[in-house]
Amino acid sequence: MYKRGIRGGVVTRHIISIGDFDRRQIDRLLDNAKRIDAQKYDNNALYRKILATLFFEPSTRTRMSFEAAIARLGGTSISVDSVEACSIAKGETLADTIRVVSGYADAIVIRHPKEGAARLAAQFASVPVINAGDGAGQHPSQTLLDLYTIRQSMKLDEINVALIGDLRYGRTAHSLALALSLYHARLHTISPKGLELPTSLHTDLSERGMEITEHDTIGDVIKEVDVIYVTRIQRERFPDSASYFNVTSSYRITPELLTGAKKHAIVLHPLPRVDEIDPRVDLLPHAKYFEQSRNGVPVRMAMLLQVIQ
Amino acid sequence: MKKQENPENEGLLVRRIQNGTVIDHIAAGEALNVVKILGITGTTTESLSIATNVLSGQMGKKDIVKLSNRELSKEEVDRIALISPRATINIIRDYKVCEKKGVEIPDMIEGLVRCPNPGCISNTNEPIRSRFIVTPKGLHCTYCEWVIARDITSNII
Numbered sequence: 092m093y094k095r096g097i098r099g100g101v102v103t104r105h106i107i108s109i110g111d112f113d114r115r116q117i118d119r120l121l122d123n124a125k126r127i128d129a130q131k132y133d134n135n136a137l138y139r140k141i142l143a144t145l146f147f148e149p150s151t152r153t154r155m156s157f158e159a160a161i162a163r164l165g166g167t168s169i170s171v172d173s174v175e176a177c178s179i180a181k182g183e184t185l186a187d188t189i190r191v192v193s194g195y196a197d198a199i200v201i202r203h204p205k206e207g208a209a210r211l212a213a214q215f216a217s218v219p220v221i222n223a224g225d226g227a228g229q230h231p232s233q234t235l236l237d238l239y240t241i242r243q244s245m246k247l248d249e250i251n252v253a254l255i256g257d258l259r260y261g262r263t264a265h266s267l268a269l270a271l272s273l274y275h276a277r278l279h280t281i282s283p284k285g286l287e288l289p290t291s292l293h294t295d296l297s298e299r300g301m302e303i304t305e306h307d308t309i310g311d312v313i314k315e316v317d318v319i320y321v322t323r324i325q326r327e328r329f330p331d332s333a334s335y336f337n338v339t340s341s342y343r344i345t346p347e348l349l350t351g352a353k354k355h356a357i358v359l360h361p362l363p364r365v366d367e368i369d370p371r372v373d374l375l376p377h378a379k380y381f382e383q384s385r386n387g388v389p390v391r392m393a394m395l396l397q398v399i400q
Numbered sequence: 401m402k403k404q405e406n407p408e409n410e411g412l413l414v415r416r417i418q419n420g421t422v423i424d425h426i427a428a429g430e431a432l433n434v435v436k437i438l439g440i441t442g443t444t445t446e447s448l449s450i451a452t453n454v455l456s457g458q459m460g461k462k463d464i465v466k467l468s469n470r471e472l473s474k475e476e477v478d479r480i481a482l483i484s485p486r487a488t489i490n491i492i493r494d495y496k497v498c499e500k501k502g503v504e505i506p507d508m509i510e511g512l513v514r515c516p517n518p519g520c521i522s523n524t525n526e527p528i529r530s531r532f533i534v535t536p537k538g539l540h541c542t543y544c545e546w547v548i549a550r551d552i553t554s555n556i557i
Contacts, residue, residue, distance in 0.1 A: 108545065184526050207521040207543025211528060226519045228544055291547060 104398045105213040105220045108229040109266045114273040121239050123393040124386075132392070137166035140399055143196035144170040145188070146223070147179070147203045152362060153223045153232065156387035157200045160395055163388065169196060186215045193217040198399050201225075219398035227262055233361055234266040236390040240383040241318055244357050247274040251315050253306075255342055256322035256367060258282040263361045264322050265292055272299040279312045280305050283338045286328060308341065313351045319344065319377075321360045321367045336366075345369040349377050359383050415449065420468040422490040422497075423480065428453050430484050431463035433553040437479050437512065438472070446470050459486070478506040482513075482534070483553050508533050513548065513555045520544035530557070 112120075126132065142161040146154050158168045179188055185203065189212045192199055201212050202223040209222030209229070224230040241247060252271055254264045258280055268278055268288070278301055280288050287305070296303060306312050309319065321344055329335040343366060344358055360368060360380040372378050426434055431450045440446055447468035456462040471491050480487050481503035491499035511529035515522045522530045522543045532539035538549035548555060 110545070185521070185524075186526050186528070203521075204519075205521040205524060205544075206517060206519045207541065207545070210543045211521045211526055214528070225521075226544075291549075 105209075105216075105222075106231055106394055106398060107209050107213055107220070107222045109231045109234045109270050110229075112231075112270070117235070117238065117270065117273065120235060120393050120397060121242055121390075123396065124235075124239050124389045127392045127396075128386075128389040132164070132396075134163060135165035136396060137161060137164035137197075137399055140164075140166035140197040141195065142166060142168040142395065143192045143199045144168055144223075145192065145199060145201045145203075146171065147201075147208075148224070150202055150223065152384055152387060153202065153230075154200075156384075157221075157223065157232075157391050157395075159388050160391040164392055164395060166197075166395075166399075185211060189215045189220075190217075198395065221394060221398065224262070227260055230262050230266060232387070232391055232394060233263050234270050235394070236383060236386045237263070237267050237320070237359060237361070238270055239386050239390050240359060240379055241357070243382070243386075244379065245317055245355060247271070247276070249275050249277070250317040251277045251279065251312075252318040252320060253279040253281060253309060253312055253316040254288075254320050254322070255281045255309055255344075257286045257324045257328065258288040258322070259286040260325070260328075261322040264320065265289075267320060268292065268296055268301070272296055272301045276301065278303045279316060281307070281309050281312070281342065283324065283342070286324065309344070310348060310351070313348060314353070317353060317356055319352075319356060319358045321358065321364070323360075323363070323365055323367060339366050343367060343369060344372055346371050346375060349375060352377060415466075416495055417447075417449075417466050417468045417492055418495055420447075420466065420470050420492050421472045422492060423465040423467075423472075424462070424488045424490060425456070425459060425484075426463035426465065426480075426487045427484045428459070428461035428463055430553070431465050433483050433556065434463070434465050434480055434487070436553075436556055437483065438467075438476055440467070475506070477501070478504050479509065479512060481505040482509070482539075505534055508542075509539070512557060513539060513552060514557050515541045515544060515546055516548060516555055517541065517544050517546040520546060 144154055144157055161168050193216045198219045199216055200221045200223050201209050204226050206226040206228035208225045209220060213220040222229055222231055258264050324339050326335050356377055357379040358377045362380060362384055423434060431452050449466040451464040453461045454464055477489050487503050489501050490497045510531045513530060513532055515530055520543055522528060531542045533542055538547045540547050
């Protein structure tokens with residue numbers, strides 16, 4: 092799970108990509124999150140520890156849940172919330188920013204528009220780095236909380252998971268698919284033309300033994316799936332509003348659609364949602380996306396404990 | 401060796417060198433890329449001979465590069481494997497082949513290939529060199545995880 096680097100004689104541990112984890116490491120982290128969720132944790136475990144949250148791209152949930160996580164463990168956070176507000180606007184490299192911030196904090200959480208930025212940060216940091224999303228790349232804490240939410244409802248092994256929406260650019264769907272391959276899940280993909288799972292990822296998952304089936308509509312597979320993972324289709328991917336609405340309406344999750352679903356099937360969404368899920372679904376027991384969002388705190392607490400302690 | 405393969409042309413195209421390195425059995429047409437991958441330009445001091453599309457008993461056609469007064473290091477040799485894995489290296493001292501070796505594909509290459517992903521942090525002004533792990537699928541960028549599966553030469557820095 093960790094990329095270990097030695098700087099100044101201190102071993103630092105980072106969480107950069109879900110691909111760095113094996114199944115045992117994921118299970119252990121989710122077990123720890125479960126204990127935390129059951130209030131079985133020391134709320135001063137990270138007393139006087141400082142978390143630096145460097146968000147060079149907008150974020151609400153990820154940043155707030157990391158800040159809530161460190162606060163619940165007795166620590167505090169300091170932050171940079173935009174490129175304009177920091178010395179990167181003056182031309183400073185990310186490498187220098189990271190070296191400087193390493194002197195202020197006990198761990199760094201970073202979101203950056205460039206892919207691989209978190210890996211670079213880990214290279215230059217003398218404190219642990221957690222990737223909170225790097226461009227179209229990785230977002231491991233989201234994947235871990237997705238897995239945690241699924242595990243609250245069912246075992247992770249050999250489940251049928253439908254991925255719906257923008258599967259080409261959606262990093263959360265990519266990381267989740269990769270993690271689920273460790274649990275021998277069967278994947279069902281439903282996406283508009285041109286927004287299918289990238290071929291390279293499809294090949295990679297198949298080589299890992301994952302069974303992947305493409306479907307035209309979620310209705311084709313609704314009776315089979317245990318998890319319906321919905322991602323946002325971005326408006327800018329379409330030439331005009333009419334074609335956008337035309338496509339999104341055919342991928343919308345509605346109560347009528349879910350009448351055909353398994354009783355225990357759950358609907359997840361990394362949020363924010365726009366039109367992908369009918370608000371009436373919120374009232375159904377299938378809807379777990381707000382629970383999923385809430386789970387960000389215990390999962391991120393477990394991550395912070397693991398890298399800082 | 402060359403006389404056996406094509407005695408008439410070889411003498412004219414690529415003369416024997418006294419000291420240096422002969423890179424033989426380069427895939428036909430790749431000699432200029434081998435030179436590029438070794439960082440040899442018109443402004444460097446090496447005396448260089450290149451023969452392309454030379455007839456070869458084993459390969460049909462091949463390229464040959466001769467470098468006078470320079471013995472390639474293992475790291476340099478292994479870079480060649482990325483574009484021509486069948487190449488052989490002959491270290492020449494006083495007109496004699498003192499050492500003959502094949503190329504081995506390296507585990508990792510640094511600063512040699514540019515990541516083709518425009519969104520990769522390695523394509524910015526950060527103080528890092530590009531870094532790729534060599535896998536059976538291709539070159540795997542250690543920063544953005546992009547894989548270069550084909551046409552490595554067009555990404556050589």
